Amino acid sequence: MSELETRPSNFIRTIIENDLESGKHQAIQTRFPPEPNGYLHIGHAKSICLNFGLALDYPNSACNLRFDDTNPVKEDADYVAAIEKDVTWLGFKWQGDIRYSSNYFEQLFDYAVELIENGKAYVCELNAEQTREYRGTLTSPGKNSPFRDRPIAESLDLFKRMRAGEFEEGTMMLRAKIDMASPNMKMRDPVIYRIRFAHHHQTGDKWCIYPMYDFTHCISDAIEGVTHSLCTLEFEDHRPLYDWVLANITIAAKPRQIEFSRLNLQYTLTSKRKLNALIEDNIVTGWDDPRMPTISGMRRRGYPAASLREFSKRIGVTKQENTVELASLEACVRENLEANGARAMAVIDPIKVIITNYDEDKIEQLTAPVHPKDESMGTRTLPFSRELYIDRADFREEGNKQYKRLKLHKEVRLRNAYVIRADDFKTDAEGNITEVHCTYDAGTLGKNPEDGRKVKGVIHWVSAASNNQAEFRIYDRLFTAENPAAAEDIHSVIYPESLVVKHGFVEKGLVDAKAEVAYQFEREGYFCADSKDSTPEKLVFNRTVALRDSWAG
Template identity: 45%
Template sequence: MQNNKKKNFIDKIILKDIKNDKLIKIKTRFPPEPNGYLHIGHAKSIFTNFNIAKTYNGTCNLRFDDTNPYKEKKKYINFIKEDIKWLGYKWHGNEKYCSNYFEKFYKYAMILIKKGLAYVDNLNNKEIKIYRGSLTKKGINSPFRSRKIEENIMLFKKMKKGVFKEGYSCLRAKINMSSKRIILRDPVLYRIIKLKKHFKTINKWCIYPTYDFSHCISDYIEKVTHSICTLEFQDNKILYNWILKNIDVKKKPKQYEFARLNIEYSVLSKRKIKFLIEKKIIKEWSDPRLLTISGLRNRGYTPNSIKKFCYNVGLTKKENYIQFSFLEHCIRSDLDKKVNRAMAILYPIKVIIYSLPKNYKKIIKIPNHPKIKKLGTQKIILRREIYIDKNDFINNNHIIEKNVHIKWKAKLRYSYVIKSKKIILNSLNQTQTIYCKHYQNKCFKKNSKVKIIHWISKKESIKSKFKLYENLFVTRRPANKKNMIQYINKNSSKTICGLVQKDIIYKMLKNYIQFERIGYFFLNKNIKDKNITFTRITKLKKNKKCQK
C-alpha cells in the first residue's frame, strides 16, 4: 500500500539512511501506555510503524510503557493486543514491557549521577513546578541541586530500598534551569511510588522512571532505528538525545515526529474519554459513538476502512482537523462493491392492496447489487398485505384528519404503482392502515414525480431493532471547549424497532448489508438481545431514486 503512494518525509529519511548505511536493519516500535483503549489516532501510529517495517523488510516491536502503576492496568494489555491483531498486524517476537528493563534503567541513572548529571531532589511536585519557571520566566536552581555525587548515590540507593515515603524525593537530571526550553530545566527522571502495586513487578520496585527517561533507553535496548511519534513529543526529542548521549551508548535511535490526528466532532484524548465515562455520558470505551478502535469495531467499521483512512490522511508535520465525513467515505468505499442490498422498514405502516386477490403471491427476482452482476440475485415476494415506511407515505408536517381522503400515489420498488383509496386512523389520529389499488407499470413514467418506495410483505417480515448513531458532539472541535459536556449531542444514539425480511441473514455478506436509502448496517452479534439488531455504520452519501 505504502509503495504505491508518493513518499512522505519519513520515507525519504529512511531511504536516505539506507543509502548511507547499506547494512541498516529497519526497526520500529509501537509503545502504548496500558491506561485505556486505543483510538483511531493510535491506529494511525500502528499503521505507520508496522507498514514502515513491512515496506523496508524490517521489524516492529510492541512495547508497553508500564512505568506508572497509578494509571496502568493489566486488562488494557489484552484490549490493546486484540485491537492490533484485529487491524491485521503482528508484532515482532513477544510483546515487550518497559518493566523488563527496570534494572538497566537504574544502572543508567547511576551513570548520570556519577557523572554529576543527575541529583536527588527533595522539593515536592508543586515546588518543582514553581522553581521551573515559565516561558517568560527563567527557572531557579533547587536548593538540593548542589549535592555531592556521593550523597546523591547514597540517597538514590535509599530511594530504591524504600527508605523514603512516596513524594519525599525524586531524581532529576542536571541540565540547565535557565534554558529557553522548559523540558531541559532539570526534568524528573525517577519518582517514588509506594502506595500502588505494579501489575507486573508487584512490590519489587518502589521507584519508577518517567516516560522521558525510559522511552529513549528502551528504544536503544531494543535496537530501534526510527522512533516515530507525534508532534507533542517534539520538544522531548532534545531530552531524548541528551539522555542517550550522556549514558554513553552507541548506535543511538533517532526520533521523528508527525502531526497528531484530529477528527471533527470527536475527542481522542484518553483523559477526556475517561471523563465522559465518569460523567456517565457514555458507559464504556467501546461505545460506537467513540473513535476508539473497539468503538469503531462495534459500529461496524472494517480494519481495511481504518487502514484506508490512515493511508489517505498520510503523514505531515502540520496539525489540522480531518472531516468526519472522510472517515465515513472510507467505510463506504470499502463496503460499496462488496455488500448486498436489501429493503428495510424503520417506521412501518400497513398497506392492503385490495385490488389483489387475498392469496396473491408474486416472486420477484432482483439483483443483490444494482451494478455488480457477480454478486448474484435474490428473491422477494409481493403479497396483498405489505408494510411501507411512514416517511414515504406523507411528510412529517402533514396532519391527516378523520374522514379526509388523501390522494397519494407511489411506485413499489421492483413492482406496481399503488394509489390510496382509504386511510384508517388509530385513536391518536395516526395512520394505521392504507387501502390501495394497484396499477401496472405502464402507468408509471420514469420522468414522473411518482416516488419509488420500499416495502416488505407482511408474511415475509420479521421485527428488528435498528441502532442509529450520530456524532457525539454538536461542535466541530469539542476538545477545545472549556466545558465539552455542554456540546454533547443528546440525539447521538437512538434505537428504532422496524422490519426486515425473514431471510435477511442469508442475504448478508459477513454481517454487512446496505439497506437502500437508509445506509450501511452491521449485524452486531455481540448485542445480547432476542431480536435481530442492526447497527448503522454510516448513512448513504446521497439518496438516489432507483428507476425500476
C-alpha cells in the same frame, strides 16, 4: 500492488530512504508504543498505519508493539488486551512477542545508576510545590535544587534505598542533572524516577520506584534497535531530552526521533482524559460506544478497517497542524461500504400496507441481488405477502412533484417487486396513518420503471408475514461544535440526537446477521449488527453512516 504496499510520499519516507541509500541503515525498525491507560482512538489509528505501514514497505524491516507501561496508577491489563485487538483488527502484525517497557525495568535502573555515578543525576528531596517553584517559567530561568550537588555516593545510596521501599511517596525523586537555565523546560533537571507504591499489571509488587516516560521511552527504543522513532509534534520539545539520555549512557543504538502532526478531526475529542469523563458522566456507555472516536467504538459501529487505513493514507503525514473534516472519514467509510456492503431492506419507522387484490394465504419467494454491481455475491430471497410494511415517510395523501413516493391514487414500484397503487388509508384517533390499502399489478414483477410504465418512484418494504423485528440505533456525531475541546462546558455542545432508537423490521434473512458485517439498508443507510447487544432473538442494528452527508452545506 496491494493496499498495504502502496507508498505515498512524505517527509518521513524521504528521511528513511536517504538513510537506506547512504548505508546508515540496512533496514528500518519502527515501533508503536501506546501507554495502556485507555482505549486507542482515531489519532492512534493514523500512527499505527504509519509505523506498521513503513515497516511493510521496506525489505527486512519490522515494527514492534510495545507498551510504555511506566505508570501503574493509570494502567490496566484490560487496556493492553483492547489495544492488541485494535492493532490486529486494523490489519497489522507486530514483530515477535509483544514488548513492555517494564521488561526493561532492571536495565533502566542500571542506566539510572550509571548517570548518578557519572555525576549526571542526583536524588532530590524537594516536594512538588518546591519543585515547581525552582523550575522557573517560560520567561525566567529555574534555579538549582539545594540537593543538586550532593555527593555521588550519597545519591547512589539514597536511590538504592528508594528501590528498597524505605521512603514514602513524594519524599524523594531522581533527577537528571542538565541545565536549570535551559529555555526548554523539559531540560531543567527533569525527574527520571519517582516513588510509587502501586501494583503493576506486569511486574506485580516487585517495584516501588518507576521510571518516567521520557527516560524510559528513548532507552526502550534503543534496546529494541529502533531506527526511526516516530511521534506527534507535542513531543518535539522532548527530543533534546531523548537525545541527551542516549548520549549519556553506554548504549550502542541511537534512534532518531521524528515528529509529525497529530490528527485533529472535526467534531471529535481525542483526549483520553476527556473521553473518560464522557463515560463517567454517562454521556456514552463506555469506551466502545459507537459514538466514541475510539477504534473499538468505530469497529462496533461498523467502520471497516480498510476505510481507516484509506483515511490515514489520504490525510497524509506532514509537520503542519491542521484539522481534518469529519466528512473525509465518513466518505472513506461510504466508499468502502458502497463497494462491499451487501444490500438488504429494513423498515425503520413502519406503517402497514395491505394489497387488497393479493391472495391472503400466498407468500411468494422473490429474488434480488445481494449487490447490484457484484454478481459474485449471489442473490437473496425476499418473501412477498399480502401485508407489507413500508416506511412512514414513504406515503402521503398528497405530495408535490418532488415527492416521488407513494401518494393516494398514484403508483410506486416496490424495490425488486411489483408496482402498487394506493387506493385508501386508515388513521387512528390522533389522525396518524395506521395502514394503507393498495392494489398491485401482477404483470410488473421484474420490470423497470423506464420500461414504458410511468412510475416515478421506488420504495423499500418488508413482508409483514415473514420478517424479523429489530431495534435500530441511529448514530450521529456526538458534538455540535467543530472543536468540542474548546468548549467551556462539554455538556453544552453534546448533540441531543447523537443516538435515536427506533423499532421496525428487517428481511427474514438477517436473523443471523454478524457483528461488523455491513449492510446497506436500501434508502436508509449502512448498518451492522451490534456486537454486544444483538442476538437472533433480539436483533439490534447500529447505523454506521448515512447514505450521504446530512450535515453538508
